[in-house]
Amino acid sequence: AQSVSQHNHHVILSEAASLELGCNYSYGGTVNLFWYVQYPGQHLQLLLKYFSGDPLVKGIKGFEAEFIKSKFSFNLRKPSVQWSDTAEYFCAVNSYTGNQFYFGTGTSLTVIP
Amino acid sequence: NAGVTQTPKFQVLKTGQSMTLQCAQDMNHNSMYWYRQDPGMGLRLIYYSASEGTTDKGEVPNGYNVSRLNKREFSLRLESAAPSQTSVYFCASQTFWENEQFFGPGTRLTVL
Numbered sequence: 001a002q003s004v005s006q007h008n009h010h011v012i013l014s015e016a017a018s019l020e021l022g023c024n025y026s027y028g029g030t031v032n033l034f035w036y037v038q039y040p041g042q043h044l045q046l047l048l049k050y051f052s053g054d055p056l057v058k059g060i061k062g063f064e065a066e067f068i069k070s071k072f073s074f075n076l077r078k079p080s081v082q083w084s085d086t087a088e089y090f091c092a093v094n095s096y097t098g099n100q101f102y103f104g105t106g107t108s109l110t111v112i113p
Numbered sequence: 114n115a116g117v118t119q120t121p122k123f124q125v126l127k128t129g130q131s132m133t134l135q136c137a138q139d140m141n142h143n144s145m146y147w148y149r150q151d152p153g154m155g156l157r158l159i160y161y162s163a164s165e166g167t168t169d170k171g172e173v174p175n176g177y178n179v180s181r182l183n184k185r186e187f188s189l190r191l192e193s194a195a196p197s198q199t200s201v202y203f204c205a206s207q208t209f210w211e212n213e214q215f216f217g218p219g220t221r222l223t224v225l
Contacts, residue, residue, distance in 0.1 A: 044216040099163045105155035
């Protein structure tokens with residue numbers, strides 16, 4: 001079975017600081033990779049996704065992620081966070097032909113004004 | 114276009130009571146999913162339905178049943194609720210071509 005690891009459980013940053021959230025997955029085949037965001041009291045929304053092509057993927061609100069196949073990683077980055085980025089962030093993976101998504105345990109980000 | 118809708122938004126049950134969580138999507142997606150979200154554990158798949166007429170167990174199916182009523186609707190039933198089922202439940206549906214999941218607003222369930 002596939003698994004997803006998010007190593008940072010809770011991150012606290014000041015506004016304008018840079019962000020990098022780690023995500024590693026275990027699966028030997030072709031995968032699709034996703035980052036979802038959950039703002040307080042809301043449902044999950046897609047932040048960005050990678051299927052193929054350029055391993056550097058740009059998403060909404062200035063977020064980007066880099067797929068490094070050799071490291072089985074898909075880390076999320078943002079150069080300068082804002083207070084409104086306070087949320088929980090989930091990395092997810094599914095196989096190219098699979099129906100199931102596998103989610104990480106999430107990283108709670110708190111941005112201090 | 115409402116996307117994925119869930120009812121109810123909140124529910125409090127006593128141990129042993131039963132209830133059904135409803136989910137509907139209007140995006141003509143084939144696949145639908147039920148997850149539970151617990152602190153520190155992320156989202157865990159309870160059941161999914163790859164297409165109308167089929168259902169499969171996910172990671173944590175015990176204590177739950179599902180029904181794929183038609184292409185739009187996928188319900189989750191707790192026959193005899195237990196405190197361990199206190200959680201936030203999310204329904205999702207998935208596109209085939211883009212493999213992207215769309216989530217509903219969630220149901221916050223408390224079992225006393």
